[in-house]
Amino acid sequence: MSRMNSISPIKVPPLMTRSHEIAGVLRDEILRGQFRPSERLPSERDLAARFGASRGAVREALSQIEQLRLIDIQPGGARIKEVNDASIAVLGPLLGMGSKPDADLVDQFLDTFSALARFTATRAIPKLSESQRADLLAQLDSMTHDMNSVESLQPKMRAFLMTLGGIADNLVVRLISNDLQAQFVERMLQLHPRPSLKPELLRELVSDMRLGVESGDGEAVASALDVHFLSMRALVAQALASD
Amino acid sequence: MSRMNSISPIKVPPLMTRSHEIAGVLRDEILRGQFRPSERLPSERDLAARFGASRGAVREALSQIEQLRLIDIQPGGARIKEVNDASIAVLGPLLGMGSKPDADLVDQFLDTFSALARFTATRAIPKLSESQRADLLAQLDSMTHDMNSVESLQPKMRAFLMTLGGIADNLVVRLISNDLQAQFVERMLQLHPRPSLKPELLRELVSDMRLGVESGDGEAVASALDVHFLSMRALVAQALASD
DNA sequence: TAGACCACTTTGGTCATACCAATCTGGACC
């Protein structure tokens, strides 16, 4: 808790190397369905020729795609696998493929994220220490101030959920959340105009969660989150529907 | 639904190449905490010398570890990152490190998996078509037969949950489940002696789920699953506690 | 003609070596 990322003045872009670049292109082609499952991928040598790169770069790219469980590399050839059996790490690329993220997928994400938030809350709240409870209440209080600007509230909401995650102390959920975060969140924040949640709803959310935290009622906090994510989903769906 | 893995007579071992081998060793060393976060990893050349391998093989290994978000490769050196910020793909290795999987981690996994199962049930059951309902009921009925041997029941249980997942039709959860499956399930099935759930509990589980499926009550199915996973967790904890 | 068998080709896995650009390091210099 004490030592956070204190130094991060410059946002380092993911450092696009040739192999990452190639991996991205191939990954997208596979996700786009340009290869049928069990079909053979072009040979490393052919791919190297196509991309004007060395076999080493191509091999590194394929090695990355293999970790996504999109292909199965074997002596004799790499074969495409079902997208449905892939790793969660394909979600990000899947979202960013069209000009606009797929509305269904976004809704599924929010639904799932909501369930994880609920899970976290029900596990964290019952075992709050007094200092943790005070911490959470302070965070909620600080939210009530800038309630009108979603821009300033949203990071506080995330911080609140992160704190809950730390208290719940479940590494599995934590890692899942990491991946979802890595795959979705940033992508979503940029894409569509911020859905403007009505201030009264936000006020109610914070107030409900506050009651739940105070009384140690995890289910109350979870329910408040449920409601919040439901209206969130409605707004996002609406934002994505408008061409 | 129609085309499942019909052909899989020989179980192909994951094909241990040199680069995967190296990646495994380095990954485990990092997970074991042998490097502090932000510390520099030995250079590729040094690692190549250490493993008696070529730089190419080492680079492929590092490329894989990078995808686990365990290291951050940059010109100048690769730096270790926090395990807590890693990808979900580190769970498997994390489990398989000691002679016996960490009891807390296993419990967290089961808790999380339980939550996902509940989520899936609540999303799938309400929108069952009649044929899907019949399918699920048939699966449940087939469970009632070999209720005593956990070995034969367990795969049917998994198939049931998979069917539910297909109906829920949430790609995000599906992919998460894929990863959990890949990371945990196989590892757990081998490790500890099968916890022997009492037949009467299983009978109750199946019966409760049957009622829920028939009446389209997702919450009922979810609750039955909750109970089941709770006793499961108790048994596993007990099995792992016994030296 | 259908099927088994075998040589040839292709493919992935690995190694060695080399060069470049970015980074890092250490010492000279102010």
Added chain:
DNA sequence: GGTCCAGATTGGTATGACCAAAGTGGTCTA
């Protein structure tokens, strides 16, 4: 003591080569 610069180090990439396993196609046999 701080600044600055040159050399060493490091990752990124390319080329070329060899091996073993898998795929390929043709021949030969029953």
